[in-house]
Amino acid sequence: AQSVTQLGSHVSVSEGALVLLRCNYSSSVPPYLFWYVQYPNQGLQLLLKYTSAATLVKGINGFEAEFKKSETSFHLTKPSAHMSDAAEYFCAVTLGAGSYQLTFGKGTKLSVIP
Amino acid sequence: DAGVIQSPRHEVTEMGQEVTLRCKPISGHNSLFWYRQTMMRGLELLIYFNNNVPIDDSGMPEDRFSAKMPNASFSTLKIQPSEPRDSAVYFCASRGLAGDIGELFFGEGSRLTVL
Numbered sequence: 497a498q499s500v501t502q503l504g505s506h507v508s509v510s511e512g513a514l515v516l517l518r519c520n521y522s523s524s525v526p527p528y529l530f531w532y533v534q535y536p537n538q539g540l541q542l543l544l545k546y547t548s549a550a551t552l553v554k555g556i557n558g559f560e561a562e563f564k565k566s567e568t569s570f571h572l573t574k575p576s577a578h579m580s581d582a583a584e585y586f587c588a589v590t591l592g593a594g595s596y597q598l599t600f601g602k603g604t605k606l607s608v609i610p
Numbered sequence: 611d612a613g614v615i616q617s618p619r620h621e622v623t624e625m626g627q628e629v630t631l632r633c634k635p636i637s638g639h640n641s642l643f644w645y646r647q648t649m650m651r652g653l654e655l656l657i658y659f660n661n662n663v664p665i666d667d668s669g670m671p672e673d674r675f676s677a678k679m680p681n682a683s684f685s686t687l688k689i690q691p692s693e694p695r696d697s698a699v700y701f702c703a704s705r706g707l708a709g710d711i712g713e714l715f716f717g718e719g720s721r722l723t724v725l
Contacts, residue, residue, distance in 0.1 A: 601652070
C-alpha cells in the first residue's frame with residue numbers, strides 16, 4: 497500500500513519569495529511520485545514526475561522537486577513565486593509502471609500575496 | 611488536440627433524482643478513470659477502465675453508483691437515486707500508453723449539487 501501526506505493545507509507566500517510545498521510518502525516498494533496542480537474550476541494537470549531517474553526533477557512553470565529516499569520526501573519548490581502560481585497542489589504516488597493506482601494527497605492551497 | 615471533455619459542468623438536482631455524468635477521453639487513450647473530489651475526503655478513485663473494461667470498481671461508494679464505457683470514446687457515471695452526500699466534483703481522467711506512468715489527463719470536472 498502507498499500513501500502521501502502533504503504538510504499544510506494552506507500556504508501563503510509573498511510574490512517573489514520562495515515556494516516550498518511539503519510531501520512525504522509511504523510505500524512498500526520504490527515509488528513513482530508526482531506533483532499535480534489544480535487551478536480554480538479546472539481539472540488537475542501534471543507539474544512534474546519522478547520515475548527513478550534523476551532525483552532532482554524539473555517541471556513546468558519553474559517548479560522542481562527533489563526525491564529524498566532517506567527522508568521519504570518529495571518537496572516541491574520554486575525560487576520566486578508569481579501571482580499566477582496561486583492554485584492547489586497535489587502530491588501523488590504510484591507503485592510503478594504496472595500500477596494504475598495513483599494515490600493523491602489532500603492538497604495544499606498556495607496563495608501568493610502581492 | 612482536444613482534452614478530456616466532461617458534461618455537464620454543473621448539475622443541480624433534487625434528492626432522489628437520477629444523475630448521469632458523461633466523459634469523452636482523449637482519442638487513443640486506453641485507460642479511463644472516474645474520481646470524486648470533496649473537501650472532506652479529497653480525491654477518491656471511483657472506478658478504472660482499461661480498454662473499455664472495468665478493472666477496479668472498489669471505490670464506487672454503493673450500488674447507487676454505476677459506470678459504463680460502451681466504447682473507447684465515451685463513458686458515463688450514473689447515480690440513482692442521488693443523495694445530498696453525493697454532492698462533489700466528479701472528474702474523468704484518461705491515460706495513454708503504459709509508458710506514460712502516472713500522467714493522467716483530467717477533464718474540467720462536473721460539479722454536482724444534490725439538494
